[in-house]
Amino acid sequence: MxxxxxxxxxxxxxxxxxxxxxxxxxxxxxxxxxxxxxxxxxxxxxxxxxxxxxxxxxxxxxxxxxxxxxxxxxxxxxxxxxxxxxxxxxxxxxxxxxxxxxxxxxxxxxxxxxxxxxxGGYANSELTQGPIKLDLHSQEVLVHDNSVSLTAFEYKLVQYFMLHPNKVASKAVLADYLYEEELERDSNVIEVLVARLRQKLDPDNQIKPIETLRGRGYRFSVKA
Missing domain, CATH: 3.40.50.2300 (Response regulator)
Incomplete structure (x- = not known):
């Protein structure tokens, strides 16, 4: 954040x-x-x-x-x-x-x-979207109660998505969120991070938590 x-x-x-x-x-x-x-x-x-x-x-x-x-x-x-x-x-x-x-x-x-x-509409430190859980205190991410190993950037990306469910986020918005002001931003990096996050959160392609909206960005939406 x-x-x-x-x-x-x-x-x-x-x-x-x-x-x-x-x-x-x-x-x-x-x-x-x-x-x-x-x-x-x-x-x-x-x-x-x-x-x-x-x-x-x-x-x-x-x-x-x-x-x-x-x-x-x-x-x-x-x-x-x-x-x-x-x-x-x-x-x-x-x-x-x-x-x-x-x-x-x-x-x-x-x-x-x-x-x-x-x-974000949450009463405690645990954010939940379907089978995906994120604890803001421990910074741990679980899928079906199994811990998922994430890099710092992957964690911040899923944190953004979990705090802004069902909202469209452009690559520019995500880059601004992830990178410090003085760092150079590359939209291709966002695509790579999203692809890695999809693989880690949904290796069997069952949850499909991150939707790509052509020309607009991404939307995080998980059915309960």
Whole structure:
């Protein structure tokens, strides 16, 4: 899953990026609101973590603008302000949750995971589509209760599909999800990954979980 972190403290950015990466997330970071707003418009993210006390363009302004533009990603607010009025202001602007500084990194990760589950319509860390199961905590994938060995990119691809079932995903969207911003993207790689994933998830060609839509991309759909 891909996160956008908008925080003006470089040391906190480095710390959060490291811990979130260790937890299995891709993290893009912006040190100011203007850049963060630009990234959120240009790239697809699963969740944004936004500090309220940003210079020039405040976190509230970023959130308000995102919601005005119908960018609906879940937003977790970081704030040093502990008054209930500030929390209400952030939630009314369009934030989904907040965390008051200082905080434990474990709580931040737990809140991010919970928000992502809610956004995907899941009540716990296990995603299920037919005989395919994915545990967001252990990052284990099972088919008919048998563990499937996946590379990091294969796992992230099936994770995207499981979080977005029955939705069409273009090669460009999948490449943006899989690769960091500065890395060169190749649509042919997506085709190879999808082919490998089909073989690993459905070696007998019985489930047929990934449908190819010519000229549009792929759709993940599994019958119960």
């Amino acid at each position: 891909k996160l956008l972190l908008i925080e003006d403290d470089p040391s906190l950015v480095a710390q959060l990026s490291e811990k979130l990466t260790q937890a299995g997330f891709y993290v893009d970071a912006s040190l100011n609101g203007e850049e963060g707003l630009y990234r959120s418009r240009e790239y697809q993210y699963d969740l944004a973590i936004i500090d309220l006390g940003l210079p020039n363009m405040s976190g509230i302004e970023v959130i308000t603008q995102l919601r005005k533009e119908n960018i609906t990603i879940p937003i977790l607010v970081l704030t040093a302000r502990s008054s209930w009025q500030d929390k209400v202001h952030a939630l009314n602007a369009g934030a989904d949750d907040y965390l008051v500084k200082p905080f434990q990194l474990e709580e931040l990760i737990a809140r991010v995971q919970a928000m992502l589950r809610r956004a």
